[in-house]
Amino acid sequence: MMEGKVGVGICVLLLLLMCESTKGRFVVEKNNLRVTSPENLKDTYECAIGNFGVPQYGGTLAGAVVYPKTNQKACKSFTDDVSFKFNSGAGLPVFLLVDRGDCYFTLKAWNAQKAGAAAILVADDRPEPLITMDTPEEGHARSDYLQNISIPSALISLSLGEAIKKALNKPDMVKVNLDWREALPHPDDRVEYEFWTNSNDECGPKCDSQKQFLKDFKGVAQILEKKGYTQFTPHYITWYCPEAFILSRQCKSQCINNGRYCAPDPDEDFSRGYEGKDVVVQNLLQACFFKVANESGKPWLWWDYVTDFAIRCPMREEKYTKECAEDVISSLGVDVKKIQECVGNTGADAENQVLKAEQKAQIGKGSRGDVTILPTLIINNRQYRGKLDKGTVLKAICSGFEETTEPVICLRDG
Ligand SMILES: *[C@@H]1O[C@H](CO)[C@@H](O)[C@H](O)[C@H]1NC(C)=O
Ligand SMILES: *[C@@H]1O[C@H](CO)[C@@H](O)[C@H](O)[C@H]1NC(C)=O
Numbered sequence: 454m455m456e457g458k459v460g461v462g463i464c465v466l467l468l469l470l471m472c473e474s475t476k477g478r479f480v481v482e483k484n485n486l487r488v489t490s491p492e493n494l495k496d497t498y499e500c501a502i503g504n505f506g507v508p509q510y511g512g513t514l515a516g517a518v519v520y521p522k523t524n525q526k527a528c529k530s531f532t533d534d535v536s537f538k539f540n541s542g543a544g545l546p547v548f549l550l551v552d553r554g555d556c557y558f559t560l561k562a563w564n565a566q567k568a569g570a571a572a573i574l575v576a577d578d579r580p581e582p583l584i585t586m587d588t589p590e591e592g593h594a595r596s597d598y599l600q601n602i603s604i605p606s607a608l609i610s611l612s613l614g615e616a617i618k619k620a621l622n623k624p625d626m627v628k629v630n631l632d633w634r635e636a637l638p639h640p641d642d643r644v645e646y647e648f649w650t651n652s653n654d655e656c657g658p659k660c661d662s663q664k665q666f667l668k669d670f671k672g673v674a675q676i677l678e679k680k681g682y683t684q685f686t687p688h689y690i691t692w693y694c695p696e697a698f699i700l701s702r703q704c705k706s707q708c709i710n711n712g713r714y715c716a717p718d719p720d721e722d723f724s725r726g727y728e729g730k731d732v733v734v735q736n737l738l739q740a741c742f743f744k745v746a747n748e749s750g751k752p753w754l755w756w757d758y759v760t761d762f763a764i765r766c767p768m769r770e771e772k773y774t775k776e777c778a779e780d781v782i783s784s785l786g787v788d789v790k791k792i793q794e795c796v797g798n799t800g801a802d803a804e805n806q807v808l809k810a811e812q813k814a815q816i817g818k819g820s821r822g823d824v825t826i827l828p829t830l831i832i833n834n835r836q837y838r839g840k841l842d843k844g845t846v847l848k849a850i851c852s853g854f855e856e857t858t859e860p861v862i863c864l865r866d867g
Contacts (some may be wrong), residue, residue: 481585482838484508485632486574486607488617489515491625498613500574501583502636502838503606505559505599507845510633511852514605516546516571518627520618524564528556531568546571548629550617553578553608558586562606563598572631573606576614583608585838588659600662602840607631637849638833642858643681644850647831649688649824652735652759653719655768662841663828664763669843671756673862678753682860683850687743687755689736689811690827691715709733711802714812719768727768733808734799735762738778740807741795745787757785 486500502508524531527549549570551561558575565573575586586608588599609617620627650667654660677683694704694712707729708715716732739759746754758781766777779789797805817823821834830837830846833853839845851863 481583482636482836483583484607484636486609486613487630487632488627489630490628491620494616494620494627498609499583500607500609500631501585502633503558503562503575503586503608504838505586505588505840506562506573506602506604506606507842508605508633508636508839508849509631510636510839510845510849512848513630513632513634514546514572515628515630516548518548518550518574518617518621518629519570520550520621525552526555527551527561527564527573530564545628548572548574548631550574550576550614550621552576552614557589558606558608559588559599559602562602562604566602566604570604572604574614574617574629575606575608576617577608577611580611583610599658600840600842605631605633605839633852637835637837637853639853639855640833641855643684644677644833644853645684645686646833646850646853647686647688649690649827649829649831650759651689651716651732651827652739652762653716653732653768654763654773655719659827666828666841666843666846667756667763668760670846671760673843673847674756675753676862677850677860680860682854685752685755687739687759688814688824689740689808690815690824691733691736691808691812692717693812706730707733709737709799710805710808713804714808727773730799731773734775734796735773735778737796737799737805737808738775738782738792740811741792742782742787744795744807745791749787754785754787758782758787761785 481501483499483501486498488494488496488498521527521531547570549565549568549572551565551573553575561575562573577583586606617627650663654664674683674685678685691714694708694715698704699712702723704712704715706723707718709730714733714737716729716736718729719732720726739755739762742758743752743755746752761781761784762778765781766772766774779792782789782792795807797803799805815824821831822836824831824836828841830841832849837846837849839849847863851859854860854863
């Protein structure tokens with residue numbers, strides 16, 4: 454599979470482990486692409502927001518479409534191609550139109566950005582409902598450029614792609630406007646958001662970018678929460694072991710509470726390093742930390758806990774332990790006993806109320822859809838799409854306030 458593609462969910466990656474939500478419903482987050490000229494194409498079309506780059510939540514971006522003469526799938530760098538020049542003809546930002554296929558969506562976006570495009574439109578290569586373009590899985594691609602993608606991306610339908618190409622051929626200038634103003638609901642003066650995360654700290658670029666995000670976003674998150682502008686809840690995905698396999702080596706190593714709550718082995722090797730069940734226990738400690746802190750009226754302490762834990766208890770220093778976690782908990786002045794009660798006996802054949810609730814929350818309700826990509830941010834009950842970085846996420850959260858009720862922090866850089 455040459456594309457970063459989602460929809461199948463992470464559950465199938467795991468030998469023997471299954472998701473609680475077997476009838477997965479993946480929701481593709483969409484926004485609007487308005488064609489403002491030529492006359493015969495004037496309309497508003499749906500497009501799917503890519504799960505990388507920087508979507509302009511709350512904003513719009515206008516430009517003119519360019520379809521390259523060669524390298525139409527944008528799998529190669531455009532700088533090698535001297536005959537190619539980006540010029541929309543009117544000094545407008547360039548929306549580079551490229552075709553789906555042959556390489557990762559992210560590589561197309563990176564090549565477009567390097568060549569000066571302001572946005573990339575990927576035309577689907579088959580008639581089908583729009584999908585979400587995602588980043589490649591770990592180990593499948595060079596990833597050093599992923600975090601550097603700063604242009605927004607959108608997948609458009611095969612038919613719209615064909616119509617635009619036809620117009621450009623005439624030649625007509627095709628002017629478009631990407632509109633993210635309604636990408637998130639913005640009903641009132643408080644934004645509810647969730648971060649679906651994982652305490653596993655050794656999974657390559659995905660874990661690294663998650664750790665970096667938590668660190669970078671902590672300050673803003675805590676201000677918003679303390680002032681009551683937001684209500685934040687962290688969530689943890691767990692799997693369960695099918696009945697027949699509870700005594701298998703895989704389930705014993707990856708699950709707690711007799712196969713009820715499982716996580717994939719961090720290094721995919723059952724005989725060395727940390728096991729899946731170590732990850733579940735840390736996830737449970739984090740979830741319990743939030744519960745206890747929230748009950749004491751200080752939910753924002755969770756951000757201190759997870760960032761301190763990442764620094765003080767990393768897997769690679771073999772400090773990813775319950776003892777290390779408890780040291781961090783007490784250093785934050787939170788009652789370790791209460792957390793231990795919440796965690797309970799993980800070796801027992803019994804339910805854990807916190808993880809049970811987490812498994813239930815995993816199944817999508819209403820417009821949200823099941824959470825299948827980790828990490829995932831949900832803002833006002835919609836899945837955020839785009840790069841996990843402070844400015845981009847803050848912009849998205851800010852677009853979730855009813856007009857004129859956004860906090861000052863949202864108005865700072867326009
Ligand atoms: C990505 O950006 C970083 C920081 O600006 C830079 O050091 C790095 O070389 C860039 N990577 C690529 C592939 O351009
Ligand atoms: C956190 O506390 C608030 C206020 O007491 C409550 O409404 C909310 O449901 C709590 N969240 C969780 C996940 O317990």
